[in-house]
Amino acid sequence: MKNVRLWLAASLMACAGAYAKPIEVPVVYDKLPNGLKVVISEAHAAPTVTVAVYYGIGFRVEPKGQTGFAHLFEHMMFQGSEHVKKFEHAKIVEANGGNLNGSTRLDYTNYYETLPAEGVETALWLESDRMRSLDVSAENLKNQQNVVSEEVRANVLNQPYGAFEWLDLWQNANQNWLNAHNFYGDLHDIEAAKIDDVQQFFKTYYAPNNAVLTIVGDVDAAAVRKLVDKYFASIPQQPVPKRPDVSEPPQTKEKRVNQTDKLANLPALAIGWHLPDQQSPDYAPAVLLNLILQGDDSSRFYQRLVKEKEISIDWSGGINFELGNEFDYDGPMLLVSRTTYKPGHSADEIIHEIDSIAADMQQHGPTARELADAKVRFRSNYYDALETTGGKANLLASFALFRDDPSQINKVLPVFDAVTAAQVQSVAQKFLVTANRTSIDRVPAKEGK
Amino acid sequence: MIARMWHRHSCLCFGKMKRRTLLTSLWHSEPSQHRQECLCHIDDRQRTRKRADNARGDAQTTRAKTRTFTLLVAIVAFAATTFAQATPPPPAPPRPINWPAISESKLGNGLTVVLVPLHNVPKITAELSLLAGRGAAYKTQPGVAQLAARVMNEGTATRTSLQIKEELRSIGGALSIAVDHDATAMTASSLSEFAPKLLDLVSDVVRHPAYPKSEVALARTNFAQEIEEERSTPDFLAQEELDKALFGAHPYGFTVPAPAAIKNVTRDALKTFAATWYVPNNATLVIVGDFDAPKMHAEVERTFGSWKRVPLPPAPKVILPAREKRQIYVIDRPGSVQSTILIGAPAPPRRSPDYIPLRTTNMIYGGAFYSRLTRNIRESKGYTYSPFSSADLRRAGGAFTAGASVRNEVTGPTILEMLYELDRMRVEPVTAEELASAKTYSIGGMELELESQGSLATRISTIYIDELSHDFLQTFRDKVAALTPAEVQSSAAKYFDTYRSAIVIVGDYKQIKDQIAPFGDVKVVK
Numbered sequence: 001m002k003n004v005r006l007w008l009a010a011s012l013m014a015c016a017g018a019y020a021k022p023i024e025v026p027v028v029y030d031k032l033p034n035g036l037k038v039v040i041s042e043a044h045a046a047p048t049v050t051v052a053v054y055y056g057i058g059f060r061v062e063p064k065g066q067t068g069f070a071h072l073f074e075h076m077m078f079q080g081s082e083h084v085k086k087f088e089h090a091k092i093v094e095a096n097g098g099n100l101n102g103s104t105r106l107d108y109t110n111y112y113e114t115l116p117a118e119g120v121e122t123a124l125w126l127e128s129d130r131m132r133s134l135d136v137s138a139e140n141l142k143n144q145q146n147v148v149s150e151e152v153r154a155n156v157l158n159q160p161y162g163a164f165e166w167l168d169l170w171q172n173a174n175q176n177w178l179n180a181h182n183f184y185g186d187l188h189d190i191e192a193a194k195i196d197d198v199q200q201f202f203k204t205y206y207a208p209n210n211a212v213l214t215i216v217g218d219v220d221a222a223a224v225r226k227l228v229d230k231y232f233a234s235i236p237q238q239p240v241p242k243r244p245d246v247s248e249p250p251q252t253k254e255k256r257v258n259q260t261d262k263l264a265n266l267p268a269l270a271i272g273w274h275l276p277d278q279q280s281p282d283y284a285p286a287v288l289l290n291l292i293l294q295g296d297d298s299s300r301f302y303q304r305l306v307k308e309k310e311i312s313i314d315w316s317g318g319i320n321f322e323l324g325n326e327f328d329y330d331g332p333m334l335l336v337s338r339t340t341y342k343p344g345h346s347a348d349e350i351i352h353e354i355d356s357i358a359a360d361m362q363q364h365g366p367t368a369r370e371l372a373d374a375k376v377r378f379r380s381n382y383y384d385a386l387e388t389t390g391g392k393a394n395l396l397a398s399f400a401l402f403r404d405d406p407s408q409i410n411k412v413l414p415v416f417d418a419v420t421a422a423q424v425q426s427v428a429q430k431f432l433v434t435a436n437r438t439s440i441d442r443v444p445a446k447e448g449k
Numbered sequence: 450m451i452a453r454m455w456h457r458h459s460c461l462c463f464g465k466m467k468r469r470t471l472l473t474s475l476w477h478s479e480p481s482q483h484r485q486e487c488l489c490h491i492d493d494r495q496r497t498r499k500r501a502d503n504a505r506g507d508a509q510t511t512r513a514k515t516r517t518f519t520l521l522v523a524i525v526a527f528a529a530t531t532f533a534q535a536t537p538p539p540p541a542p543p544r545p546i547n548w549p550a551i552s553e554s555k556l557g558n559g560l561t562v563v564l565v566p567l568h569n570v571p572k573i574t575a576e577l578s579l580l581a582g583r584g585a586a587y588k589t590q591p592g593v594a595q596l597a598a599r600v601m602n603e604g605t606a607t608r609t610s611l612q613i614k615e616e617l618r619s620i621g622g623a624l625s626i627a628v629d630h631d632a633t634a635m636t637a638s639s640l641s642e643f644a645p646k647l648l649d650l651v652s653d654v655v656r657h658p659a660y661p662k663s664e665v666a667l668a669r670t671n672f673a674q675e676i677e678e679e680r681s682t683p684d685f686l687a688q689e690e691l692d693k694a695l696f697g698a699h700p701y702g703f704t705v706p707a708p709a710a711i712k713n714v715t716r717d718a719l720k721t722f723a724a725t726w727y728v729p730n731n732a733t734l735v736i737v738g739d740f741d742a743p744k745m746h747a748e749v750e751r752t753f754g755s756w757k758r759v760p761l762p763p764a765p766k767v768i769l770p771a772r773e774k775r776q777i778y779v780i781d782r783p784g785s786v787q788s789t790i791l792i793g794a795p796a797p798p799r800r801s802p803d804y805i806p807l808r809t810t811n812m813i814y815g816g817a818f819y820s821r822l823t824r825n826i827r828e829s830k831g832y833t834y835s836p837f838s839s840a841d842l843r844r845a846g847g848a849f850t851a852g853a854s855v856r857n858e859v860t861g862p863t864i865l866e867m868l869y870e871l872d873r874m875r876v877e878p879v880t881a882e883e884l885a886s887a888k889t890y891s892i893g894g895m896e897l898e899l900e901s902q903g904s905l906a907t908r909i910s911t912i913y914i915d916e917l918s919h920d921f922l923q924t925f926r927d928k929v930a931a932l933t934p935a936e937v938q939s940s941a942a943k944y945f946d947t948y949r950s951a952i953v954i955v956g957d958y959k960q961i962k963d964q965i966a967p968f969g970d971v972k973v974v975k
Contacts (some may be wrong), residue, residue, distance in 0.1 A: 023571060045569035046899040047546060059473070071473045078475060083535045087828050090819040092537055095886035097893020100818065103474040114900075116893050118541035125537050132533055146831030150787070154834050154854045155472055158787045160681040163472065184473060231534070262784055265681040266674060296623070298614035307610070310667060313674045322472060340678055342670075373618045380621025380640050383570040388900040 023383070025392060027407045028221045029400065034237040035209025038228050039396045039406045040221045043389055049217025050389035051123035052112035053131065054397040057205035059183040060106045060331060061244055063197075068185010071104040072148050072193055073201050077111060078102070079140040082133035086140055089126055096122050105323055106183075107330040108401060114390050117218040121227055124215075128231035131211065134202045138195045145191055152184050160264035164442050165338040166322050172257050173272045173438035178246045179332050207238035212400040216389040248274065248332035255438040256347075260445040266313070267443040269347045271354065272334035273436050275319065276427065278327075284416050285423040286431065287326050290319055290335055291374040292366050292424070293357070300357050301337060311349055312339040325385060327412075328398040335431075347441035358432045365425030378416050476818055477835040543889075546896055548922050551909065552742050558758045559730030562749050563909055565737040567902055572621075573738030574638040574902035575651055576910045580844075581726035583628040584700020590722075592706030593714050596668055597722040598626045598633045603664035606657040610664060613650065620646050624654065630701050631844040632914050633726070636903065641739040645748050652752040655727050658720075665716045673708035683789035683854070683955040686780050690974060691793045694778055694951035695848050697770040728759040733913040737906040769795060769846045772949040775969040781958040788860040788956030789852070792867055794946050796840055796847035799915040804842055805928050806940040807849070811840040812887040813879050813937065814870060814945070815851050819886075821870050822851065830866070832859045844915050849944050857957060861964030864952065868968070874941035878934035892926050 028040040062070040080086040093100040098115025111130075113123050156162045167184060174180035213232065215224050251274055261268075276282035294301045294317045305312040317337035319326050341350060366374070385391045392409070400406040552564045585594045602624055603610040617624055620643035626635045635655060639647040679685040689704040696702035706714075734753065736745060772795065797803045808816075815822035815838030826832045838851040851871065855863045879887075898904040912921050954965060958973060965971060 043569075045567065047544065047896055048900055074473070075475060082533060087819065087824065091886070094817050094819050094890045096540060097889040097896065099894070099897060101475050103472075105473070114897055116543065116896050118544055121538045122540065125534060129533065143828065143831045147827055147834050150832070150854065150856060151834035153787045153856060158683060158785060158789075158854065160678075166472075234533075263681055265677045296614065296618055298611065298618045303611065306671075307667070310670070313671045313678070340674075342674060369619075373615070376621045376640070377618055380572065383572050383621075383640070387570045387572075387902065390900075 022413075023386065025386065025396075025409050026221075027396065027409065028225065029406050032208065032229070032233050034233065034235055035207070036232055036235070037212040037400045037404070038225070038232075039212060039214040039400050040219075040224055040228075041214075041216045041392060041396060042219065042221050043216055043392065044218050046389070047117055047218050048114055048389055049117040049120045049123070049215060049219050050112055050114040050393045051120065051127060052110055052214045052216075052390070052393040052397055053127050054108045054110045054212045054214070054401050055206055056107070056210045056240075056401055057109055058105050058107040060178050060246060064177060064181075065189070066193065066197070067182045067189045068148070068152075069189070069193060069197070069201070070109060071183075071185060072144065072190055073198060074102050074104045074109050074111075075144040075148055076134070076136050076141065076198050077130055077206075079136040079144060081130035081135050084126060084129050086136075089130070092122060092126060093119075098123070105328065106320075108328070108398070110394075110397070112390060112393065114388075120215065120217070120219050120224060124224075124227050124231045127213065128235065131206060131208060131232070132235045134199070134206070136195070136198060141193065141195050141198060145193065148185070148190055149187050152187060152190070156184055158263070160261060161268055161442060162261070163322070164259065164268075164440055165270035165336055168257075168259065168440055169270045169272045169334065169336060169438065172255060172440060173251070173274070173334055174248055174332065176246065176248050176332075178244060179248055203238065204241060207240060208232060208235045209237040210240045212397045214393040214397045214400070214406075216393045216396065246331040250274070251436050251438070254434045257438070257440040259440055259442040261442050262445045264442065264444045265446075266340050266343060267345075267347075267441065268338065268340045269350055269439060269441050271337045271351075271437060271439045273431055275333045275335050276431060278330070278333070282423075282427050282430065285419050285427040286335070287319065288371065288374040288378060288416065288419055289361070289366075289424050289427055289432070290317075291377050292370050293361075294318070294337060295374065295377050300361075301354070304353050304357060305339065305341075305350060309349075309353060310342075311345045311353070312341045315339050325394075328394055330402040347439065351439065355434070358428065361425065361428040361432060365421045365428070368421065371419070371421050371424060375417055375419070379413055382412060476823075477837070546926060549899070549905070550742070551922075552746075553919065554746065556729065556750065556754060558754070558756050560753055560756065561733040561913060562746065562753075563733065563735045563913070564740075564742045564745050564749075565735070565905060565909060566740055566742055567737050567899070567905060568739050569900070569902065571641045571739050572638055572902065573641045573644050573647065573736060573740055574636065574906045575647065575734065575736045576906040577635045577637075577651060577655060578733045578735075578910045578914050579633045579655075579727055580631065580731050580914065581628075581633045581722075582631040582700060584630065584703040585726070586722070587700055587703040587706075590714055590718050591703065591710050592672065593718055593722050594633060595628050595705070596665075596672060596711070596714050597658075597719045598628045599672065600660055600664050600668045600719060601626055601635075601658045601723065601727075602654045603668065604659045604661040605653045606659055608653060610661070613654065616646070616650060622647055622650070624650065632910075634910065636906070638738075638902070644738075644740055644745065645752075648748050648752040652756070655732075656756055658723050658727070660716050660719050660723075662716060665719065669711050669714070673711050676705050676708050679705070683782060683785065683787070686782070687789045687791045687852070687953045687955045690778050690780060690953045690955075691791045691848070691850065691951055694776065694953065695772070695793050695795055696846070699767050699769055699846075701769075701843065701846060724759070725762065728761070729753065729756045730758045731761055733910060735906050735909045735913070737902040737909070767845070772946075772951070775948055775950050775952065777952045777954065777965060777969050777971045779958050779965070779971055779973045780953070780955045780975055781973055782955050783957055783959070785857070785955065785957045787854045787856055788863075788954050788961055789854045790860070790863060790867070791850055791852040791953045792864075792871070792947070792950050793848050793850045793953070794944060794950045796842055796849040796944050798844060798846055799842035799911070800844075800917055801842075803940060803943070804840075805925075806932055806936045807840050807842075807944055809884075809887050809891050809929060809932055810874065810937045810940040810944075811838055811849065812890055813883050814838050814874055814941075816840070817887070817890055821873075822853075822867065825870060826853060826855075826863055826866050830859075830862075832856070832863050832866075842915070857960045860954070860956065860961040861967070864965065864968055868947050871941070871945040871947050874938070875945055878938045881934065884932065884934055884937060888929050888932065891929050895922065895925055
């Protein structure tokens with residue numbers, strides 16, 4: 001009874017669209033004459049700042065025949081620029097008390113540091129120096145080719161399942177090479193990269209007019225804006241190449257793939273469905289559908305497969321799974337599920353249950369309670385993404401890079417609150433269908449396992 | 450992040466691990482992660498993966514630079530047409546750190562309550578730590594602590610497992626339980642507007658776990674399967690072997706039960722375990738987030754005030770084994786394309802005065818990205834992607850660990866460099882520049898933890914679990930700032946004892962056998 005009252009309270013609140021405490025992220029946005037997008041957001045809850053540069057180049061559109069190049073290049077950005085010698089970037093950030101990293105994703109490559117806020121100018125200087133110039137040698141390249149090859153071994157080749165739920169699933173589910181190649185890279189391609197390729201890539205993609213600079217933290221926005229001018233305004237813009245066509249032809253027939261795994265002890269299954277376009281009205285319902293199917297331990301897939309049927313030992317999944325979130329990409333996307341299951345069971349059994357859950361959702365849609373709770377769950381998750389300066393910088397940069405409008409960070413929740421059960425049902429009818437699905441059943445190669 | 454906030458995965462310390470999005474990153478950093486995000490212990494600053502150079506490395510880098518210049522004339526010339534400041538701006542002076550207000554109290558039943566308002570997002574995070582580690586009762590009932598924790602939130606006297614999960618869902622909540630070396634820790638969060646409901650759930654789960662028969666049976670089966678799954682990953686195998694080597698029969702030497710032993714853990718044993726250890730006088734409740742402290746205190750009284758105190762069994766006196774010589778342990782993994790190497794040595798408990806010097810020493814060796822180890826075996830030699838070292842300090846003792854995963858053919862050379870860098874820290878003082886940088890990095894890391902409710906809750910819980918001084922945060926900066934090169938050197942001399950270290954290697958023994966033989970006595974353990 002208590003239960004029901006609480007749910008009513010939650011759903012009323014969601015319906016009214018008025019929360020106990022709405023949050024509004026301050027956003028200052030403009031562009032320098034050289035085309036660099038600049039986002040500044042004050043945040044005074046902690047004495048820290050994140051400075052992040054997102055370049056509009058991800059592994060999706062890296063050059064054909066050079067798999068893994070976008071990621072290898074990311075490593076080269078730490079190998080030296082005009083005034084910052086190899087690896088000194090890390091030295092300087094850490095000597096200022098900060099953390100740093102960079103990562104390559106589908107549609108961007110980012111570089112960021114989070115540090116005590118008094119280090120903001122140092123971070124801006126560092127990022128401006130490597131946007132302005134890259135100073136690397138063939139020897140640095142060889143070194144990082146080795147490092148990246150070890151990374152691929154450590155994260156893929158020497159691990160059970162080899163990250164098959166994104167690497168292999170994307171390659172099998174998609175037809176356009178841009179979406180269907182090995183994003184981490186074949187070792188052969190990584191080792192074949194030349195210093196000229198590195199220089200050309202820098203010149204082509206690492207221009208101010210192909211980037212967003214985001215500063216979030218315990219700083220004064222106006223003062224930081226002046227520093228941005230000081231360090232970035234004189235970096236010349238470059239002609240940025242036209243983005244290739246990343247569109248994916250519709251899948252018309254189910255794909256089932258079987259793989260064996262020399263390192264795994266237990267079988268695992270990965271499933272992917274093509275999702276509606278991020279800008280379409282179907283997207284928000286699809287995001288909530290994902291939460292209803294696999295948003296937590298109460299969700300339909302987990303309850304059916306792990307608890308009722310006892311076939312799976314775990315269940316995970318999501319949108320932009322293992323690579324990001326619902327907003328930090330720009331192009332075709334998969335909804336992914338991944339499960340490790342018990343020996344003696346089969347992928348067919350799991351897919352049979354998935355089909356039955358999908359059929360129910362297509363026929364009846366979500367329950368009122370499921371939908372109301374999914375909206376609360378979404379809001380709670382969204383606040384998690386806004387908790388740290390790095391999390392906010394990620395969303396602000398993505399909205400600036402892909403939509404030229406970082407203020408969308410404050411416009412997300414109402415869109416999700418307006419979603420109806422009928423819309424979720426309709427999305428299930430359109431996308432949660434067999435012909436739109438690819439699955440990989442990965443079983444141990446070893447006898448007796 | 451949003452799409453993958455929920456990633457259920459088995460975790461060696463049991464339970465639920467969030468897999469980190471680190472793929473295709475520059476380095477494998479895990480800054481200030483939550484305790485339960487595996488490996489289930491907090492190490493400092495960057496939890497598992499860290500980083501560094503040596504005199505030889507420096508020389509190579511300089512040579513490389515000279516050549517670079519010629520190659521890159523085109524780009525530099527083009528870039529140099531515009532203004533660029535050649536040196537970093539002078540660092541701004543450090544500001545005073547405003548640590549959040551921390552109010553501590555004890556309820557009549559012995560429950561320690563620590564409230565820390567942090568208004569970053571409209572959420573709260575509660576961490577309830579019970580002093581019952583995974584090695585509790587492991588000799589007679591291996592796995593009992595892990596199973597008791599795992600089934601704790603699968604049903605109470607008045608709620609089914611599904612009801613708990615659905616109620617959590619309705620408040621934007623999450624609740625997970627992890628068991629590390631010293632504690633069973635429940636971490637729960639929700640939107641702050643539903644804080645009273647979250648406390649109701651946390652209280653019900655810890656006070657009235659029902660251990661339903663069907664849930665116990667399922668948990669036993671799945672726990673056994675998860676252990677099988679973990680045993681296919683080199684990192685798990687290496688860590689388990691290292692803990693065994695360093696701690697022997699001490700509870701810290703226990704990671705997981707043999708799958709076959711799990712069926713012997715009865716439902717009654719779980720109930721007894723919970724009744725013994727899940728009691729208020731054995732618990733600390735830390736709540737961080739968007740709330741008003743007096744109101745929250747009243748809520749804690751309401752939900753936990755009637756929890757009954759129970760006398761605790763006397764703590765058994767356990768002795769940490771002393772190590773007499775270096776020993777190499779090899780876990781043979783035929784077909785492995787890398788060797789996963791861990792070098793470990795015993796370290797002090799966290800409450801020791803040696804903690805802060807060791808934490809800083811670790812950062813210079815391999816606990817930061819610009820550390821000696823990373824500069825050497827990654828940035829100079831290209832042997833590895835993810836060298837790291839960590840000071841994993843616990844309540845009763847700890848481990849200093851250095852590690853790297855490397856291609857088979859450089860296994861021997863990597864061990865040579867790892868040992869060399871350890872010994873170098875014992876023999877020569879670090880430079881003033883290195884120490885200054887490590888101090889700022891160490892202090893900055895603590896400031897960065899203030900961004901996240903979960904990180905702060907874990908940091909503060911550690912103060913209580915490991916019995917640190919309650920002004921730990923407030924005095925941390927001054928203690929770090931006072932360190933001298935001599936203290937760092939003596940910390941290394943004491944804890945980087947390569948001659949008594951345990952070296953664990955998971956890899957294809959046939960391919961690496963000759964490379965590792967020169968480093969000491971080799972025991973092939975499986």
